Amino acid sequence: MIRIDCPFCGLRDHSEFTYEGDATVQYPALDAPMEDWYEAVFLRENPRGPHREFWRHVGGCGSFLEVVRDTVTHEITEVKLAHPGMAAATGKAAAKTTEKATGGSE
Amino acid sequence: MSSTMRRYNALNVFWNGLTGNKNWDRAWRDPEPKPKYEVIIVGAGGHGLATAYYLAKNHGITRVAVLEKGWLGGGNSGRNTTIVRSNYMMPGNCAFYEHSLKLWENLSHELNYNVMFSQRAHVSLCFSPGQRDAMARRYNTMRLSGIDGEWWALDKLRKNIPYLNYGEDARYPIIGAFVQPRAGTARHDAVNWGYARTADALGVDIIQQCEVTDFIHENGRVVGVNTNRGEIRAEKVGLAVAGSTSTLAPKAGLGRLPIETHKLQAFVSEPLKPLVDHVIVYGVGHGHFYISQSDKGGLVFGGDLDFYNSYAQKGNLPIYSDVAGCAMNIMPMVGRVKILRQWAGIMDMSMDGSPFICKTDVPGLYLNAGWCYGGFKAIPGSGWCFAHTIAHDDPHDINAPLSLDRYRKGRHIDEGGGGPVPKHH
Numbered sequence: 086m087i088r089i090d091c092p093f094c095g096l097r098d099h100s101e102f103t104y105e106g107d108a109t110v111q112y113p114a115l116d117a118p119m120e121d122w123y124e125a126v127f128l129r130e131n132p133r134g135p136h137r138e139f140w141r142h143v144g145g146c147g148s149f150l151e152v153v154r155d156t157v158t159h160e161i162t163e164v165k166l167a168h169p170g171m172a173a174a175t176g177k178a179a180a181k182t183t184e185k186a187t188g189g190s191e
Numbered sequence: 192m193s194s195t196m197r198r199y200n201a202l203n204v205f206w207n208g209l210t211g212n213k214n215w216d217r218a219w220r221d222p223e224p225k226p227k228y229e230v231i232i233v234g235a236g237g238h239g240l241a242t243a244y245y246l247a248k249n250h251g252i253t254r255v256a257v258l259e260k261g262w263l264g265g266g267n268s269g270r271n272t273t274i275v276r277s278n279y280m281m282p283g284n285c286a287f288y289e290h291s292l293k294l295w296e297n298l299s300h301e302l303n304y305n306v307m308f309s310q311r312a313h314v315s316l317c318f319s320p321g322q323r324d325a326m327a328r329r330y331n332t333m334r335l336s337g338i339d340g341e342w343w344a345l346d347k348l349r350k351n352i353p354y355l356n357y358g359e360d361a362r363y364p365i366i367g368a369f370v371q372p373r374a375g376t377a378r379h380d381a382v383n384w385g386y387a388r389t390a391d392a393l394g395v396d397i398i399q400q401c402e403v404t405d406f407i408h409e410n411g412r413v414v415g416v417n418t419n420r421g422e423i424r425a426e427k428v429g430l431a432v433a434g435s436t437s438t439l440a441p442k443a444g445l446g447r448l449p450i451e452t453h454k455l456q457a458f459v460s461e462p463l464k465p466l467v468d469h470v471i472v473y474g475v476g477h478g479h480f481y482i483s484q485s486d487k488g489g490l491v492f493g494g495d496l497d498f499y500n501s502y503a504q505k506g507n508l509p510i511y512s513d514v515a516g517c518a519m520n521i522m523p524m525v526g527r528v529k530i531l532r533q534w535a536g537i538m539d540m541s542m543d544g545s546p547f548i549c550k551t552d553v554p555g556l557y558l559n560a561g562w563c564y565g566g567f568k569a570i571p572g573s574g575w576c577f578a579h580t581i582a583h584d585d586p587h588d589i590n591a592p593l594s595l596d597r598y599r600k601g602r603h604i605d606e607g608g609g610g611p612v613p614k615h616h
């Protein structure tokens with residue numbers, strides 16, 4: 086079971102969270118050319134290794150989190166609040182690196 | 192078929208049975224890679240092996256190598272729940288999957304290899320009038336396209352499958368089922384081995400323990416590959432590596448693709464006496480479930496993806512409990528049955544749930560990918576179409592809609608109408 090260290094709630098099983106997809110996708114301006122929208126909506130890096138992604142703590146505080154997780158080992162190396170304003174307001178802006186692997190062992 | 196391969200027949204099966212099965216020939220050779228081929232297929236899953244077979248058989252192209260980093264059939268093609276069906280309704284999918292199902296119907300004879308294709312019917316349970324109406328639309332579209340499909344009202348369903356939970360107090364009471372009688376299951380290993388053996392007999396080199404690490408480009412063309420066993424050249428290179436497609440695509444010059452890699456798990460129970468005579472499936476609420484029974488007696492079943500990107504070929508507990516809950520919902524009597532084995536494969540999830548069998552913008556490079564949960568049933572049709580596309584440098588009418596640039600043109604083939612997410616099955 087992957088476990089995610091929520092900045093508000095602490096270390097929780099990933100079944101409390103929903104996966105919200107690739108966090109590296111940059112959505113273009115609404116009037117950007119079609120090609121930019123095509124790339125944002127459809128194309129993915131899909132790395133075999135570290136992946137920056139969103140999770141939402143639906144079974145807890147409801148926060149959107151930005152997580153770096155290895156797609157081969159499932160080890161999590163970074164968890165932070167996804168919204169920069171939220172992160173600043175709570176003083177939890179800095180990327181939080183968990184001391185030990187919180188994922189990996191399934 | 193070359194004279195070096197002995198055909199299987201009743202007499203030699205009987206004779207070898209009496210003599211301890213010690214006198215069989217190898218099923219396929221173990222050749223060293225040659226410096227150059229006409230076509231290289233990367234990946235010896237069902238799709239790669241079938242492609243090689245149809246290149247040789249239908250197009251007379253026998254200077255073909257299939258390169259496999261592990262052992263043939265060790266990927267998803269040897270890890271799936273083996274459901275074969277063609278209950279699709281979108282233009283593009285309809286003709287393709289029905290073509291594949293027709294090839295399945297004669298496959299054991301064609302390959303001289305028993306792939307144990309069993310047309311035991313695919314029974315899709317319904318729980319609400321809304322779901323029934325949506326499925327009626329699908330099954331009516333199928334019937335208009337010449338694909339078999341029928342509605343089993345509750346009395347007929349009860350008669351044919353008496354052991355389901357028909358209780359009024361069931362969490363999701365069953366109201367009937369849509370059925371494709373010609374659908375069923377096959378033996379996954381036998382399909383891989385049958386294509387491998389027959390392709391090999393036609394002269395195809397299947398080279399295992401040979402990982403493609405990079406591509407050789409000359410004048411803008413792909414002209415070969417680098418592997419852990421050296422450089423191998425070819426006029427044409429086809430990719431059929433399922434969940435590994437995105438790792439090879441940039442090296443081949445394709446850049447990013449509309450694919451994410453996700454894992455799907457399967458489960459097998461301890462062997463039981465014959466119980467489940469059909470393939471039974473359903474999706475309701477957050478539940479998604481499919482089950483059949485193997486000839487050895489194990490209940491073979493599965494459910495959803497984990498829904499987060501993963502290249503780990505291993506499962507996890509939340510899906511275990513989801514799938515067990517789904518089983519209990521319709522078949523409470525399996526509650527005490529033990530699960531013997533569980534495993535996972537890595538799926539090439541496309542953005543509309545439909546695959547790609549196509550040429551690419553890179554001359555000499557062809558793509559077969561995007562199979563999502565459902566590429567086992569596609570193996571014969573996919574190999575047939577991919578071979579045609581490679582041989583003619585042009586897709587067949589059947590696979591022309593399955594192009595890589597369809598999203599750019601707004602021609603998605605989204606069966607469920609779920610939008611551009613890598614979650615469809």
Ligand SMILES: Cc1cc2nc3c(=O)[nH]c(=O)nc-3n(C[C@H](O)[C@H](O)[C@H](O)COP(=O)(O)OP(=O)(O)OC[C@H]3O[C@@H](n4cnc5c(N)ncnc54)[C@H](O)[C@@H]3O)c2cc1C
Nearest residue numbers: 234236238260266267268271272274403536565566567568
């Ligand atoms: C649990 C599970 C259940 C499923 N259930 C069903 C079902 O009921 N019905 C259905 O129709 N489909 C089902 N599927 C989907 C189906 O199994 C796949 O879509 C299909 O097998 C894909 O075949 P393939 O040949 O494309 O890929 P694979 O069989 O995965 O073959 C790809 C091969 O490429 C090799 N490879 C990768 N990278 C390299 C490299 N760099 N160099 C050389 N070789 C490489 C791999 O080792 C692998 O052998 C299921 C899948 C899973 C995992």
Ligand SMILES: [Zn+2]
Nearest residue numbers: 091094145146
């Ligand atoms: Zn939380």
